[in-house]
Amino acid sequence: MRGLIKGFFILFSLVLITAALIKYNQPSLERPIEKYPDINYSEEIGGKLQNANFTQKIIVALRAAGYYPDSTIGYLIESPNNQVMTIRLHNLDQFDKSTESEIQNIVNIIAKNNNLQLFIVDVRPIDI
Secondary structure, eight states, rough: HHHHHHHHHHHHHHHHHHHHHHHSSSOOSSSSOOOOOOHHHOOOOOOOHHHHHHHHHHHHHHTTTOEEEEEEEEEEEEEEEEEEEEEEESSSSSSOHHHHHHHHHHHHHHHHHOOOOEEEEEEEEEEO
């Protein structure tokens, strides 16, 4: 009987140690958060945006498509894969996914024509 209890104790200890090793030795699947954005890239893309007159091209193209954007566009650029553009529109009767999709396509075409990475477009309707 003593040997049986000793065997269960050893088996339980091995299972417990194995479970602990598996838990603490697994690689993390979490994506590391960039605490410090790539400042060099931000400065570089800022220069490219100014040299290409990118903001003005976006505003002109949106007006030609029948939209009424503010005279400014907001940019949040951390890396080539994380570029956000905020566009505020006036006099927008209907705002839905097709409107947002059309504006995203306009921005993508202009970005490609100017050899820029694509932007995530955040459209915000506003009323004055």
